[in-house]
Amino acid sequence: MSMELYDLATADPKLRFSPYCWRAKMALAHKGLSWEEIPCAFTDKDRLPQPNAGTVPVLVDDGNMVSDSWKIAEYLDERYPDKPLFACPESKSTALLVKFWTERTLQPCITRMAVGDFMSTLHDKDKPYFRETREKRIGMPIEQCMSRREQARETFAAALEPLRAMLAEQPYVAGAQPAYADYIVFGALQWMRCGSPFPALRKDDPVFGYRERLLDLFDGFGRKAYCREELV
Amino acid sequence: MSMELYDLATADPKLRFSPYCWRAKMALAHKGLSWEEIPCAFTDKDRLPQPNAGTVPVLVDDGNMVSDSWKIAEYLDERYPDKPLFACPESKSTALLVKFWTERTLQPCITRMAVGDFMSTLHDKDKPYFRETREKRIGMPIEQCMSRREQARETFAAALEPLRAMLAEQPYVAGAQPAYADYIVFGALQWMRCGSPFPALRKDDPVFGYRERLLDLFDGFGRKAYCREELV
Numbered sequence: 253m254s255m256e257l258y259d260l261a262t263a264d265p266k267l268r269f270s271p272y273c274w275r276a277k278m279a280l281a282h283k284g285l286s287w288e289e290i291p292c293a294f295t296d297k298d299r300l301p302q303p304n305a306g307t308v309p310v311l312v313d314d315g316n317m318v319s320d321s322w323k324i325a326e327y328l329d330e331r332y333p334d335k336p337l338f339a340c341p342e343s344k345s346t347a348l349l350v351k352f353w354t355e356r357t358l359q360p361c362i363t364r365m366a367v368g369d370f371m372s373t374l375h376d377k378d379k380p381y382f383r384e385t386r387e388k389r390i391g392m393p394i395e396q397c398m399s400r401r402e403q404a405r406e407t408f409a410a411a412l413e414p415l416r417a418m419l420a421e422q423p424y425v426a427g428a429q430p431a432y433a434d435y436i437v438f439g440a441l442q443w444m445r446c447g448s449p450f451p452a453l454r455k456d457d458p459v460f461g462y463r464e465r466l467l468d469l470f471d472g473f474g475r476k477a478y479c480r481e482e483l484v
Numbered sequence: 485m486s487m488e489l490y491d492l493a494t495a496d497p498k499l500r501f502s503p504y505c506w507r508a509k510m511a512l513a514h515k516g517l518s519w520e521e522i523p524c525a526f527t528d529k530d531r532l533p534q535p536n537a538g539t540v541p542v543l544v545d546d547g548n549m550v551s552d553s554w555k556i557a558e559y560l561d562e563r564y565p566d567k568p569l570f571a572c573p574e575s576k577s578t579a580l581l582v583k584f585w586t587e588r589t590l591q592p593c594i595t596r597m598a599v600g601d602f603m604s605t606l607h608d609k610d611k612p613y614f615r616e617t618r619e620k621r622i623g624m625p626i627e628q629c630m631s632r633r634e635q636a637r638e639t640f641a642a643a644l645e646p647l648r649a650m651l652a653e654q655p656y657v658a659g660a661q662p663a664y665a666d667y668i669v670f671g672a673l674q675w676m677r678c679g680s681p682f683p684a685l686r687k688d689d690p691v692f693g694y695r696e697r698l699l700d701l702f703d704g705f706g707r708k709a710y711c712r713e714e715l716v
Binding site: 338339340341342343344345346347348349350351352353355356357411413414415417418421422424425426427428431433 | 570571572573574575576577578579580581582583584585587588589643645646647649650653654656657658659660663665
């Protein structure tokens with residue numbers, strides 16, 4: 253039986269932008285594995301296999317159920333050691349800082365640039381849950397946050413400066429070839445790219461070129477993903 | 485002959501706070517090597533071995549001269565492969581993002597908290613050079629910057645959030661044991677700790693505990709460093 257990956261659903265069955273699910277999908281593609289995706293709305297938690305933490309992604313493989321994108325990466329490296337996602341324990345530990353940099357520094361900027369766009373794509377039944385949890389997180393009404401998105405873009409551009417400087421020396425966080433640390437960052441960039449028409453990156457930004465390289469991986473797997481609007 | 489390390493001098497021969505030199509010193513201590521330090525003021529560049537890039541640290545070892553803290557780490561791992569600073573090529577590449585995160589996100593916060601303190605420790609002959617280059621970098625007079633240091637401390641606390649979250653899961657960036665990625669971050673923390681009495685970290689901050697662990701390494705090598713004032 254093929255693997256199953258529970259992915260975050262929006263109202264449009266084609267549109268899947270969860271950054272954590274993108275990490276898992278890129279990890280599976282990196283391994284050359286195939287999987288079936290099961291879209292699951294925010295308020296459809298009871299459709300997830302039991303017991304669950306109420307979050308996606310969830311991977312079901314050969315009777316094993318793994319929740320949490322990081323644990324999925326660990327599981328895949330243990331169970332399918334070819335084409336490792338982490339080359340050594342130290343690179344995995346260092347990638348954990350990249351994970352938290354992405355989650356605590358980059359992703360909040362993305363929320364502030366696009367939370368209203370993300371909400372508008374959801375099933376109506378998901379919207380009250382989404383508004384409540386996100387407004388608590390950002391400390392203001394979603395509409396007010398969206399009125400300040402240009403400022404958030406400046407903060408985002410500044411937050412990317414370490415990555416930009418690194419890209420002047422090597423093409424990927426993992427070095428000459430991409431690995432899981434890159435899929436973490438890609439998850440965030442792809443979330444923004446698919447879920448919002450707001451132009452977050454300038455085309456002349458080295459981070460734009462980095463995203464392009466990641467979109468080209470695995471026969472353009474990331475590039476084939478449906479985006480809300482045609483984007484540059 | 486013992487190795488020589490050219491280190492940044494202040495007016496007080498005991499006080500050495502360059503973050504880049506601290507990276508090199510921790511790397512040497514990690515390897516269990518011994519070295520002689522040659523203090524060199526900002527405006528004493530002609531005392532560095534020729535040819536040089538005009539920056540410290542510079543390591544001279546057995547006829548080899550290596551400038552730049554990152555290149556020194558690479559040199560030490562090549563020449564003295566025991567107790568590696570980087571466990572594998574991927575962890576080294578990922579550490580490069582940690583390096584730029586430290587330099588582009590953390591260190592600017594430290595400059596904004598303490599640039600006036602740093603200037604006051606220098607030889608008088610260094611001060612005009614220091615003021616000119618740093619004021620250009622921060623875009624305002626040093627005195628104005630210092631009047632806003634409480635704000636800079638808030639920005640610093642927020643910038644450390646990825647590290648703080650990581651520390652809830654593992655004691656060091658490199659994992660269970662420290663390695664070069666940690667010495668990069670330590671360089672920044674030690675720069676602040678030695679060069680300024682301004683309390684940058686709350687004692688209950690996990691980053692404070694992390695710094696404590698790094699200060700204890702190698703028989704308290706970092707802790708023995710002279711600080712401008714007795715600090716908590």
